[in-house]
Amino acid sequence: xxxxxxxxxxxxxxxxxxxxxxxxxxxxxxxxxxxxxxxxxxxxxxxxxxxxxxxxxxxxxxxxxxxxxxxxxxxxxxxxxxxxxxxxxxxxxxxxxxxxxxxxxxxxxxxxxxxxxxxxxxxxxxxxxxxxxxxxxxxxxxxxxxxxxxxxxxxxxxxxxxxxxxxxxxxxxxxxxxxxxxxxxxxxxxxxxxxxxxxxxxxxxxxxxxxxxxxxxxxxxxxxxxxxxxxxxxxxxxxxxxxxxxxxxxxxxxxxxxxxxxxxxxxxxxxxxxxxxxxxxxxxxxx
Numbered sequence: 182x183x184x185x186x187x188x189x190x191x192x193x194x195x196x197x198x199x200x201x202x203x204x205x206x207x208x209x210x211x212x213x214x215x216x217x218x219x220x221x222x223x224x225x226x227x228x229x230x231x232x233x234x235x236x237x238x239x240x241x242x243x244x245x246x247x248x249x250x251x252x253x254x255x256x257x258x259x260x261x262x263x264x265x266x267x268x269x270x271x272x273x274x275x276x277x278x279x280x281x282x283x284x285x286x287x288x289x290x291x292x293x294x295x296x297x298x299x300x301x302x303x304x305x306x307x308x309x310x311x312x313x314x315x316x317x318x319x320x321x322x323x324x325x326x327x328x329x330x331x332x333x334x335x336x337x338x339x340x341x342x343x344x345x346x347x348x349x350x351x352x353x354x355x356x357x358x359x360x361x362x363x364x365x366x367x368x369x370x371x372x373x374x375x376x377x378x379x380x381x382x383x384x385x386x387x388x389x390x391x392x393x394x395x396x397x398x399x400x401x402x403x404x405x406x407x408x409x410x411x412x413x414x415x416x417x418x419x420x421x422x423x424x425x426x427x428x429x430x431x432x433x434x435x436x437x438x439x440x441x442x443x444x445x446x447x448x449x450x451x452x453x454x455x456x457x458x459x460x461x462x463x464x465x466x467x468x
Contacts, residue, residue, distance in 0.1 A: 187226045188213065191296055197224065204312060209368060214304060214312070223290065225300040227272050227368070272298055275368040278345060285343040286421065287336045288363045305356045305363050316362065316393065317352040326397035333362050333390050334406045334425055337383070340364075341414055342421050346371050346379045350386035352393040373414070380411050405429040 404427035
């Protein structure tokens with residue numbers, strides 16, 4: 182096929198030898214199958230910011246830091262240079278996340294580099310060498326659904342232990358090869374400790390996956406992995422080896438208002454007594 186304009190510089194630099202076909206076009210990028218030497222890779226061409234339909238992008242960028250102070254100031258001011266730097270940071274975020282999560286034991290495509298808004302990475306295939314299907318195109322038995330959800334939850338757990346929340350995880354952002362699920366699409370991944378939306382995003386990610394797998398195994402709807410994980414994470418008790426049970430008991434008892442008021446009243450009386458003692462001591466000294 183004709184080489185897309187954004188990929189042409191990679192062809193000229195010898196990074197890409199041939200564009201074989203377009204695989205998909207989504208809200209943030211268009212993905213192509215390309216040949217680089219003897220390797221068949223994936224080329225993800227990010228759409229420009231004004232052409233992306235990714236909603237509430239600012240929520241995802243909260244907490245992301247730039248090591249370059251001049252760059253950070255420009256990004257905050259929204260200047261032309263700053264917008265360019267913000268766009269570059271958005272694109273490089275996926276490479277950083279893929280490298281980090283691969284080291285953390287999460288199954289993700291191997292990245293080879295991001296060049297002027299084009300990410301070259303591993304093409305996930307099935308046993309026949311065909312492009313691996315997305316999870317939303319896969320049917321399975323109840324047993325397989327339970328096994329795969331548990332595996333995905335392990336990946337989400339490892340991501341959280343590495344300080345990352347996917348932020349847009351669903352059956353459309355998971356591929357399935359002969360070894361199981363592979364997590365994809367991470368430019369919007371957020372810092373779990375620095376982003377105030379991280380908890381709600383984690384809950385949504387887990388709910389999306391649970392709802393999808395539950396159509397094959399309805400009993401999965403009872404699992405509460407997100408709340409279990411986040412509770413352990415907040416208490417610094419979550420590790421990659423933690424065995425999740427999918428169970429979480431919320432605090433449902435009402436606050437003992439009378440007890441709280443009694444404590445406040447006792448504290449006030451003690452404060453007043455201390456003031457009275459101080460006043461008495463001052464009067465004694467004056468005498």
